[in-house]
Amino acid sequence: xxxxxxxERQAGDITVLDMDGRITIGEGSVALRxxxxxxxxxxxxxxxxxxxxxxxxxxxxxxELVSSYTAINKEGGQLKLLSLTQKLRDLLxxxxxxxxxxxxxTESDALSNFS
Amino acid sequence: xxxxxxxxxxxxxxxxxxxAAAAATDFVQSCGVAEEAAFGIDMAVREAITNAMVHGNKExxxxxxxxxxxxxxxxxxxxxxxxxxxxxxxxVPDPTDPANIMKTSGRGIFLMRSFMDExxxxxxxxxxxxxxxxxxx
Numbered sequence: 207x208x209x210x211x212x213x214e215r216q217a218g219d220i221t222v223l224d225m226d227g228r229i230t231i232g233e234g235s236v237a238l239r240x241x242x243x244x245x246x247x248x249x250x251x252x253x254x255x256x257x258x259x260x261x262x263x264x265x266x267x268x269x270e271l272v273s274s275y276t277a278i279n280k281e282g283g284q285l286k287l288l289s290l291t292q293k294l295r296d297l298l299x300x301x302x303x304x305x306x307x308x309x310x311x312t313e314s315d316a317l318s319n320f321s
Numbered sequence: 322x323x324x325x326x327x328x329x330x331x332x333x334x335x336x337x338x339x340x341a342a343a344a345a346t347d348f349v350q351s352c353g354v355a356e357e358a359a360f361g362i363d364m365a366v367r368e369a370i371t372n373a374m375v376h377g378n379k380e381x382x383x384x385x386x387x388x389x390x391x392x393x394x395x396x397x398x399x400x401x402x403x404x405x406x407x408x409x410x411x412x413v414p415d416p417t418d419p420a421n422i423m424k425t426s427g428r429g430i431f432l433m434r435s436f437m438d439e440x441x442x443x444x445x446x447x448x449x450x451x452x453x454x455x456x457x458x
Contacts, residue, residue, distance in 0.1 A: 209339070231371055232335045264367050265432055269425040276423060293360060300435050301428055302417045 210234040212241050221250045226259030229267030242274045251283025258289035288316045329388040333378040342367040352392035361436030368429035369401040377403030397456045404449045410442050
């Protein structure tokens with residue numbers, strides 16, 4: 207089984223990535239990077255990462271989230287986060303990245319806050 | 322808490338990090354460490370091994386990383402040894418500083434310090450760096 211499984215769906219012009227697994231150095235981080243790169247190449251710039259199924263992330267995975275955020279912003283798009291687990295929320299809090307990322311508990315809230 | 326020791330010797334390639342972290346997690350659980358502390362230990366072990374492989378041994382597969390896990394009566398102790406050229410932990414900037422917050426790397430040591438009670442680095446006379454971390458219970 208892959209370290210990180212990513213399923214893609216559309217909600218209007220917003221692409222939702224439902225992620226399940228771990229975003230860690232190696233396979234998990236690479237899978238996220240590849241998915242974001244491919245979406246940007248396809249012109250899909252508004253992306254919601256559903257992290258409900260991500261129980262673990264390391265510093266490499268956190269770096270990949272930052273890299274994704276920067277790459278999407280550079281293309282004029284938006285990246286938002288959905289359904290952080292408590293551990294992931296704690297990690298983004300201590301690294302002060304919750305001040306950077308828009309994170310939502312419900313998908314309807316997240317989708318309505320894309321401009 | 323059952324006092325016991327586990328030692329792993331790993332090749333310096335990234336794929337080994339996940340297996341080593343899983344082995345460390347199994348060992349931590351066998352020691353009876355509470356889940357919240359186990360998560361922090363797992364995180365610190367993973368980051369220390371990654372640093373040793375990537376920044377210490379520069380992913381040179383001829384070099385190994387040695388991990389020793391000690392489950393003590395009131396603490397969990399971890400030592401990670403690389404065969405690199407040395408490391409100055411003070412050279413790593415604070416990743417929570419606004420100037421660094423959007424950097425894509427440089428958070429591993431911060432996380433190790435966040436989750437463990439003690440983190441110390443030392444250079445061995447024969448070469449290589451040892452990082453020793455302690456989580457008290």
